[in-house]
Amino acid sequence: MESLVLRNYRDSDAVAVSELFREVYGDRYLKIDVYLPCLINQNHADKRWHSLVAVEGERIRGHATLYRQSEKAHDAELALSAVHPDTRGQNIATRLGEQLLTHAQALGCRSVSIKQVTHHPYTQRMALNLGFHNTGLLPDYVRSPFGCKMPESIVVGVRAIDGYQRPLPAQVWPPSCRTFMHRLADVFGVGAGATRWRGASVQVEQHGNRHEMLLEKLDPELLSQLRALPRHWLISIHLQLSRHFAGDLHSLNAIGFAFTGLAPAHDNCGGWLALFHRGYRPRKLALHCPHMQTLHDQIRRQIGSGDLPPV
Incomplete structure (x- = not known):
């Protein structure tokens, strides 16, 4: 079995990242950008997305992003997480999150938020392990990316970066x-x-x-x-x-x-x-x-x- 490597996103990854989201979520993911490789690259060129990928050989098996609304924003969201079903159980999402939180500090971010799904407990557990503090609920927030008839409710988590406080x-x-x-x-x-x-x-x-x-x-x-x-x-x-x-x-x-x-x-x-x-x-x-x-x-x-x- 080839070892798994975490590295920065490259423009040549766009098609493979889009295919990963299709494999994990089908056509149900809420952000249409992930289905258009040209938009994936555009978001990175605009410095609104800062992504890491998990690579096994030549195959991309995981992805996560620091999303900022603008290049100069002091806050980011840990988002767009996808892990291929064949590689689950290796804490890939958590490992990607850990490195992106370090990257957030290098970008000068003061805090990072995360939206955790409630359909399953995995992203909630990951957020806790990454040091996020839960602050609120967004009931029936989005159409379910898991094919459920009921909308997905979301838990909001926030983590301060480098000791910055949000009083x-x-x-x-x-x-x-x-x-x-x-x-x-x-x-x-x-x-x-x-x-x-x-x-x-x-x-x-x-x-x-x-x-x-x-x-x-x-x-x-x-x-x-x-x-x-x-x-x-x-x-x-x-x-x-x-x-x-x-x-x-x-x-x-x-x-x-x-x-x-x-x-x-x-x-x-x-x-x-x-x-x-x-x-x-x-x-x-x-x-x-x-x-x-x-x-x-x-x-x-x-x-x-x-x-x-x-x-």
């Missing part, structure tokens, strides 16, 4: 999430307040059946408009975490949104986004992280008991 704004946290927030504050620190916002104060994107909103702040007019949206719509709100969190939580709970944790705000100088969701179907998940399991169970109880008032 939470100092405040008294509401009782319903106080333990959860104190744990994150212990990990990432506490700072003076929210970071400077960039871009429009309300941004909306559509991802399949999901409406994703990026909000700088809440006000009565916006809340009234959110209340009027159809209850069955899957709406994800990513709201800048600020000292007004307690009021924001109360206001969004009152119109049927459940709090599902935090995610890093990559475009906004290192802050945090509070995650709120409405319109998804609650279901059981067996999560590897006990903190995420507790958060998930709390959300299910809220929805199931009607603690989130109807619109």
Whole structure:
């Protein structure tokens, strides 16, 4: 058996990497770039992707990427992981992740995030082994890459690089999430307040059946408009975490949104986004992280008991 070698991505790898994703995920992977070798090379030329591959002889058997939204971004995502079924059990994804986290430090990144699938426990275990701290849940986030009828829910993990901290704004946290927030504050620190916002104060994107909103702040007019949206719509709100969190939580709970944790705000100088969701179907998940399991169970109880008032 030929030894497995981890090395940097080369432009000549594009076709083989695309074929690897087809072998692992069929035609179900969410990012169309992996099916177009020309886009794979373009993303590397633009320095938004920094990839490693695992090579056995002449065959590419594994792939993972550090994804940045721009060449100068200080945050990255560990993403686009694929390991050929014939070579599983060799910790290839973890080994690729370890080297990419070292590369993130060389690129000057301050933090790296990861989106972990919940269909199986393997990426969740890998993230824990790589030192990520889980911060939030994205329910029914994407179409399942595993052929399941139900959408895939995602666990968000964050790891600081080279001692950099991403502090939470100092405040008294509401009782319903106080333990959860104190744990994150212990990990990432506490700072003076929210970071400077960039871009429009309300941004909306559509991802399949999901409406994703990026909000700088809440006000009565916006809340009234959110209340009027159809209850069955899957709406994800990513709201800048600020000292007004307690009021924001109360206001969004009152119109049927459940709090599902935090995610890093990559475009906004290192802050945090509070995650709120409405319109998804609650279901059981067996999560590897006990903190995420507790958060998930709390959300299910809220929805199931009607603690989130109807619109």
